[in-house]
Amino acid sequence: MERPRILVVGAGFAGVECVRRLERRLAPAEADIALVTPNSYQLYLPLLPQVASGVLTPQSVAVSLRRSSRYRTRIIPGGAVGVDTRAKVCVIRKITGELTDQAYDYLVLAPGSITRTFDIPGLTEHARGMKTLAEATYLRDHVISQLDLADASEDEAERASRLCFVVVGGGYAGTETAACLQRLTHHAVKRYPRLDHRQIRWHLIDLAPTLMPELGDPLGRTALEVLRRRGIEVSLGVSVAKAGPTEVTLTDGRVLPSRTLIWTAGVAASPLIGTLGAETVRGRLLVTPEMTVPGAAGVFALGDAAAVPDLAAGQEGAICPPTAQHALRQGRTLADNLIATLRHQPLRPYVHKDLGLVVDLGGTDAVSKPLGVPLRGLPAQAVARGYHWSALRTNVAKTRVLTNWLLNAVAGDDFVRMGLRASKPPTLREFEHTDAYLTPDQLRARTASRPAAG
Numbered sequence: 001m002e003r004p005r006i007l008v009v010g011a012g013f014a015g016v017e018c019v020r021r022l023e024r025r026l027a028p029a030e031a032d033i034a035l036v037t038p039n040s041y042q043l044y045l046p047l048l049p050q051v052a053s054g055v056l057t058p059q060s061v062a063v064s065l066r067r068s069s070r071y072r073t074r075i076i077p078g079g080a081v082g083v084d085t086r087a088k089v090c091v092i093r094k095i096t097g098e099l100t101d102q103a104y105d106y107l108v109l110a111p112g113s114i115t116r117t118f119d120i121p122g123l124t125e126h127a128r129g130m131k132t133l134a135e136a137t138y139l140r141d142h143v144i145s146q147l148d149l150a151d152a153s154e155d156e157a158e159r160a161s162r163l164c165f166v167v168v169g170g171g172y173a174g175t176e177t178a179a180c181l182q183r184l185t186h187h188a189v190k191r192y193p194r195l196d197h198r199q200i201r202w203h204l205i206d207l208a209p210t211l212m213p214e215l216g217d218p219l220g221r222t223a224l225e226v227l228r229r230r231g232i233e234v235s236l237g238v239s240v241a242k243a244g245p246t247e248v249t250l251t252d253g254r255v256l257p258s259r260t261l262i263w264t265a266g267v268a269a270s271p272l273i274g275t276l277g278a279e280t281v282r283g284r285l286l287v288t289p290e291m292t293v294p295g296a297a298g299v300f301a302l303g304d305a306a307a308v309p310d311l312a313a314g315q316e317g318a319i320c321p322p323t324a325q326h327a328l329r330q331g332r333t334l335a336d337n338l339i340a341t342l343r344h345q346p347l348r349p350y351v352h353k354d355l356g357l358v359v360d361l362g363g364t365d366a367v368s369k370p371l372g373v374p375l376r377g378l379p380a381q382a383v384a385r386g387y388h389w390s391a392l393r394t395n396v397a398k399t400r401v402l403t404n405w406l407l408n409a410v411a412g413d414d415f416v417r418m419g420l421r422a423s424k425p426p427t428l429r430e431f432e433h434t435d436a437y438l439t440p441d442q443l444r445a446r447t448a449s450r451p452a453a454g
Helices: 013-025 045-052 133-152 156-162 172-191 217-229 271-275 324-342 377-391 395-411 428-432 440-447
Strands: 005-009 032-037 041-043 062-064 074-084 089-094 099-103 106-109 113-115 164-168 201-206 232-236 240-243 247-250 255-257 260-263 267-269 284-286 299-301 358-360 366-368
Touching: 005 013, 013 032, 013 324, 045 133, 045 172, 074 099, 074 271, 074 440, 089 440, 099 440, 106 324, 113 428, 133 156, 133 172, 133 260, 133 428, 156 164, 156 255, 164 172, 164 255, 172 201, 172 217, 172 232, 172 260, 172 358, 217 232, 217 366, 271 440, 299 324, 358 377, 366 377, 377 395
Parallel strands: 005 032, 005 106, 032 074, 106 299, 164 201, 164 260, 201 232
Antiparallel strands: 041 062, 074 089, 089 099, 113 267, 240 247, 247 255, 358 366
């Protein structure tokens, strides 16, 4: 008999953790495992702001999937752009652009999320996100180039717009991004004799009434005080009304002269979910507590793209937040359930109590709430970096990150660009490839000739 074919989509925390557990607990004769991902690495997403600020190198947060020869999973370099659960086929757009059909017996959907955007004029054309390694690397080049161009300019209006930076999103990602990049410009401007540090303006914008509400009011206020002490102008209850190449208009009527708009206002499930024609909850794929997809035989889903019931919350209808700690633990539980399915054993529901959040604001500033205990300053910084360091999957990645941290603390930054700045900057869609997915009609036309899978 042929071995069952397990296809895992996505190499984030959830997908990789699932694959590694399958490899450890399934005998080679029990199943063939394949992983669909455009890049052969797992991105440690929480450390992207430190890549953008130059504290960490890009390679240090890109944990290779091919490094160890003992792993037997086949890596398919591409992105899943459509799923036909009737025919049990996943359509993959390879990195060459060619479409190919991959049949499966069991499908694990962990495609993650994309940057959530709104119908704001100019947003998708002029904003940059913080979801990919390319975006973080580009942002560092872009911010330093604005200092270079402002230094070279004799026009005061142009200089003001180049030295004004706007970050939208007062959650975890936006707060860390604003804090880390502000430290970058604060230290870099000392190397520009023609620029005054008072000319540099950082704005953090969020529609919510409080900063990082998930941390609670006391720690949220602490983070707000840290940012304002550094000179970051925090505007709450405000959003962007219009974005242009040289200015950003806010909903309170203010017009900020700026050539840098960083958009981190939440995430949305991968567009792949829309191709299944299955029921969703707040845009995420509806799944059972065991992470199976109702009505789709052999299909499991987890992570940011799935509405996994949060049984530990004690509230009816609660779903797990899209965090790394949930993704990791869901990956392990789903792998065990998939193995149980193969061996005709009962499945178990996913239950995990949230362990809290850690927020690294750079330097000695941080706020953390591990296991509900509020921490500030150096103790919070130690917990934040200790958590991230321990969560890195390989010893090589841990060594790189620790070395980067030590080197940056001792020697600082050289503030050099990699030459990524283009005359036509990539858009949000181009960075995250959100235009690559098939429509339901295109998917049906492609798989119509295939019989329904038994």
